[in-house]
Amino acid sequence: xxxxxxEALSAQALPLADRFYREQGEKDRCRRHDRVWFARIDGxxxxxxxxxxxxxxxxxxxxWVVLECRRLGVGAALVSEVISQAKEPVWCFTQPDLxxxxxxxxxxxxxxxxETQAAMLAxxxxxxxxxxxxxxx
Numbered sequence: 577x578x579x580x581x582x583e584a585l586s587a588q589a590l591p592l593a594d595r596f597y598r599e600q601g602e603k604d605r606c607r608r609h610d611r612v613w614f615a616r617i618d619g620x621x622x623x624x625x626x627x628x629x630x631x632x633x634x635x636x637x638x639x640w641v642v643l644e645c646r647r648l649g650v651g652a653a654l655v656s657e658v659i660s661q662a663k664e665p666v667w668c669f670t671q672p673d674l675x676x677x678x679x680x681x682x683x684x685x686x687x688x689x690x691e692t693q694a695a696m697l698a699x700x701x702x703x704x705x706x707x708x709x710x711x712x713x
């Protein structure tokens with residue numbers, strides 16, 4: 577693989593992540609309190625991920641890798657870097673087809689969630705009923 581770099585975006589640069597999502601056909605948008613990272617190959621943004629503060633923990637969301645860079649380790653490197661920067665527990669809600677990938681990164685499936693995360697998962701499940709809760713600690 578060419579030169580991979582991972583960088584945290586400043587709050588002023590969050591619109592770059594929003595534009596990346598739009599260019600990929602995604603509806604995700606950064607919130608002003610999100611912590612956002614880009615993975616770049618030879619300077620080109622090829623993946624994004626963000627942590628959103630949620631009730632004393634962080635929610636990993638908006639992980640997206642451009643199609644031609646999938647299965648090259650870019651997403652794993654990005655998520656590993658993102659969670660290494662977290663001081664709080666990190667939660668993730670994922671579709672079943674990505675469960676093994678997140679488990680391989682050290683996340684663990686949980687059945688019992690704190691109130692804040694349980695409420696968020698219930699809201700997400702209204703439109704994506706198969707989501708599963710994972711925690712990294």
